[in-house]
Amino acid sequence: GAVVSQHPSRVICKSGTSVKIECRSLDFQATTMFWYRQFPKQSLMLMATSNEGSKATYEQGVEKDKFLINHASLTLSTLTVTSAHPEDSSFYICSALARDQVGAEQYFGPGTRLTVT
Amino acid sequence: AQSVTQLDSQVPVFEEAPVELRCNYSSSVSVYLFWYVQYPNQGLQLLLKYLSGSTLVESINGFEAEFNKSQTSFHLRKPSVHISDTAEYFCAVSYGQNFVFGPGTRLSVLP
Secondary structure (H helix, E strand, C coil): CCCEEEECCEEEECCCCCEEEEEEECCCCCCEEEEEEECCCCCEEEEEEEECCCCCEECCCCCCCCEEEEEEECCEEEEEECCCCHHHCEEEEEEEECCCCCCCCCEECCCEEEEEC | CCEEECCCCEEEEECCCCEEECCEEECCCCCEEEEEEECCCCCEEEEEEECCCCCEEECCCCCEEEEECCCCEEEEEECCCCHHHCEEEEEEEEECCEEEECCCEEEEEEC
C-alpha cells in the first residue's frame, strides 16, 4: 500500500528558531498533500493544502508567513515553522493524495511531535 | 458545508464485549466515508472505507461499518474487542479533495 513518511518524528527547538518538517510519499506520486495539526486529545485540524508546483492554500486563521509550505516535487512537501513559540508545540501530521485519486482516501504520515521550549 | 459528528467522546468497554462507535455526517453532496484509528503518539491508520458498492465494509481485524444513506450514518462495530483495540477512532468524510474529520472517540478496553 501507499506509504507516507515524516521526518523528524520528534523535534525539540528553542523559542525563536525555525524548524522544518518533511513529508514524503515513498511509493507514489502525490500532486496534493495536506498538513494537519493535532492538539492533545483533539481531532485533526487542517492547516493547509499543498499542491505541487504552486502555492499552498491555507485554512482560515492559519498564518502563512509562520507556517511555510513548499511542495517542490511530487513526492516531497515541507512545513517550516518559523520563529517558533511554545504555543506552536503540537503534533503535526501530513497526508497525501495519490495522483488521479481525487475523492479517494488520504495516506497519512506517522506525525511529528514538535516541542518548543 | 460538510460536517462529521461523533457523539461519544469516550467509550469504555470490557474485553470481549461488543462495541459500536457512532458517526453521523452532514453533506449536500455525495461523500466517501472512512474510519481511522490512532494509537498514542502515532499517525492515523486507515481502518476501513466506503467508496461505493456494498454498504457494509469490513476491516481485517474484525471491525465493520455500515453506510446508511437515509440516516447519514457510518457507525463502526466490533463484536468482541481486545485490549489492543484501545485507541482513538476518527470518522471522516471526503468530497473532492476535501476531508473533514470528526472529533474522535476514545475507545478504552478494560480487562
